[in-house]
Amino acid sequence: IKRDSRFAEITPEHVEYFKGILGKESALIDGVTKDATDDMEPFNADWMRKYRGHTKLVLKPGSTEEVSKILKYCNDNMLAVVPQGGNTGLVGGSVPVFDEIVIQMGRMNAIRSFDEVSGTLVADAGCILETTDRYLADRGHIFPLDLGAKGSCHIGGNLATNAGGLRLLRYGSLHGTVLGVEAVLPDGTIVDELSKLRKNNTGYDLKQLFIGAEGTIGIITGVAIQCPQRSKAVNVAFFGLESFEKVQKAFIEAKGQLGEILSAFELMDRNSQRMVKEYTNNKSPLEDEHPFYCLIETSGSNSEHDTEKLEKFLEDVMEKEIVLDGVVAQDETQIKALWSWREGVPEAIGGFGGAYKYDVSIPLAEMYTLVEDTRVRMEEAGLIGDSDSHPVKDVVGYGHMGDSNLHLNVSVRRYDKAVEKALEPWVYEWIEKRSGSISAEHGLGLAKKKYIGYSRSETMIGLMKQVKNLYDPNGIMNPYKYI
Numbered sequence: 485i486k487r488d489s490r491f492a493e494i495t496p497e498h499v500e501y502f503k504g505i506l507g508k509e510s511a512l513i514d515g516v517t518k519d520a521t522d523d524m525e526p527f528n529a530d531w532m533r534k535y536r537g538h539t540k541l542v543l544k545p546g547s548t549e550e551v552s553k554i555l556k557y558c559n560d561n562m563l564a565v566v567p568q569g570g571n572t573g574l575v576g577g578s579v580p581v582f583d584e585i586v587i588q589m590g591r592m593n594a595i596r597s598f599d600e601v602s603g604t605l606v607a608d609a610g611c612i613l614e615t616t617d618r619y620l621a622d623r624g625h626i627f628p629l630d631l632g633a634k635g636s637c638h639i640g641g642n643l644a645t646n647a648g649g650l651r652l653l654r655y656g657s658l659h660g661t662v663l664g665v666e667a668v669l670p671d672g673t674i675v676d677e678l679s680k681l682r683k684n685n686t687g688y689d690l691k692q693l694f695i696g697a698e699g700t701i702g703i704i705t706g707v708a709i710q711c712p713q714r715s716k717a718v719n720v721a722f723f724g725l726e727s728f729e730k731v732q733k734a735f736i737e738a739k740g741q742l743g744e745i746l747s748a749f750e751l752m753d754r755n756s757q758r759m760v761k762e763y764t765n766n767k768s769p770l771e772d773e774h775p776f777y778c779l780i781e782t783s784g785s786n787s788e789h790d791t792e793k794l795e796k797f798l799e800d801v802m803e804k805e806i807v808l809d810g811v812v813a814q815d816e817t818q819i820k821a822l823w824s825w826r827e828g829v830p831e832a833i834g835g836f837g838g839a840y841k842y843d844v845s846i847p848l849a850e851m852y853t854l855v856e857d858t859r860v861r862m863e864e865a866g867l868i869g870d871s872d873s874h875p876v877k878d879v880v881g882y883g884h885m886g887d888s889n890l891h892l893n894v895s896v897r898r899y900d901k902a903v904e905k906a907l908e909p910w911v912y913e914w915i916e917k918r919s920g921s922i923s924a925e926h927g928l929g930l931a932k933k934k935y936i937g938y939s940r941s942e943t944m945i946g947l948m949k950q951v952k953n954l955y956d957p958n959g960i961m962n963p964y965k966y967i
């Protein structure tokens with residue numbers, strides 16, 4: 485891609501203007517008038533260290549009004565921007581491609597209100613997910629979304645990517661739980677749609693456009709969201725199985741026997757668990773190795789009752805020879821330890837170099853076949869092996885089984901064009917043939933921008949372009965990505 489020459493380059497005068505708006509010295513990192521190359525690094529590099537931008541200016545607004553002034557000025561002066569939350573996105577959407585200004589939302593991190601009767605939370609977009617969830621825990625509630633990057637990601641970033649995560653099975657998608665959004669459009673208009681109503685059928689539901697827009701039509705500054713009561717009893721079981729067929733049988737049994745308390749059903753293959761083991765040196769929860777592992781979480785109101793149900797379920801599926809071996813966590817520490825075998829997979833894979841990551845939706849029956857077919861493809865191309873001369877270390881599958889959402893990770897010792905060429909567009913064609921989605925939850929960003937056509941029709945892409953042009957006619961919002 486080439487830098488779009490319609491965009492202006494940042495000058496010392498621009499920097500002076502932003503200094504005037506933001507007031508605080510710490511709210512602006514400036515490599516235009518001073519040499520701040522080191523300070524810029526974390527804002528220019530993504531979580532996977534796969535994408536690198538060259539911003540010379542990072543702005544950290546402290547209020548919606550500041551965001552509005554910044555965007556209006558950028559729009560008037562044709563300065564391109566990238567909204568950035570916790571920078572944990574996995575498709576290269578959160579870092580600049582060239583010298584776009586980074587607008588980092590971390591200073592907008594206040595809880596605005598919480599109503600314990602309805603469970604409605606209103607908070608700034610820059611609140612960190614884990615901090616927000618802890619605030620809710622103290623009040624007997626839970627954020628209806630949880631994911632491995634919770635310690636860094638922002639709730640605004642979660643909305644912008646329409647994050648799915650570990651509990652979608654129980655609490656549904658953000659398109660259902662988000663009640664209202666406050667956002668700023670590129671021309672500085674503040675869209676005040678922070679409705680706290682669960683029901684509001686008065687025209688188009690425009691807030692939905694910001695959910696999953698990846699910062700391409702405006703910046704989300706505030707969020708109103710419906711938070712469920714925190715379950716008094718949370719239990720976790722971890723078990724091993726011999727085939728993906730058995731995994732599907734276990735899922736049917738879990739829905740049947742644990743339906744109303746089931747809050748997560750996660751899948752990990754043997755290779756993913758080997759990598760976590762190698763990376764952390766932790767002792768595996770089960771004695772023997774198995775081709776597949778599942779983690780089940782239940783959330784209910786009666787600990788004794790739920791434990792009994794879960795233990796009975798495990799007994800039953802072992803008796804029916806669906807599951808080979810399993811454990812149920814006995815306390816909070818064991819719950820965390822079992823979860824770490826699922827949540828620790830991305831970090832472990834990253835620790836060995838990098839990964840080509842495909843976060844995809846596939847009808848369940850064929851979900852794991854993609855991992856097997858990918859391995860064959862890497863073998864045929866001579867790219868996978870134990871020695872350093874092979875770029876690919878392993879092909880790994882894990883994900884949110886309960887949502888038919890697979891994370892296919894091709895773990896590499898180093899990023900290599902030959903690997904990418906063997907994978908793309910082959911992976912996307914494979915998914916298109918099964919009517920799946922090339923992006924189940926991470927979005928399109930830079931990584932998947934070219935491939936949207938594998939999951940959306942010309943008509944739909946055309947409509948999306950119209951929306952983009954209407955909200956952002958100058959195209960300054962997160963350019964070079966999405967559509």
Ligand code: FAD
Nearest residue numbers: 569570571572573577632638640641642647648649699704
């Ligand atoms: P960023 O990475 O900073 O930004 C992501 C995108 O949103 C960018 O396009 C950015 O421009 C835009 N954006 C950010 N903030 C705003 C804003 N306030 N207004 C407008 N646009 C904005 N994702 C899942 O869905 N499910 C998972 O289970 C999951 N697990 C993960 C586990 C790990 C270990 C990691 C590293 C990532 C995982 N992700 C997962 C991906 C990522 O964490 C989520 O996409 C997360 O929602 C991104 O939030 P963020 O604040 O880090 O956003």
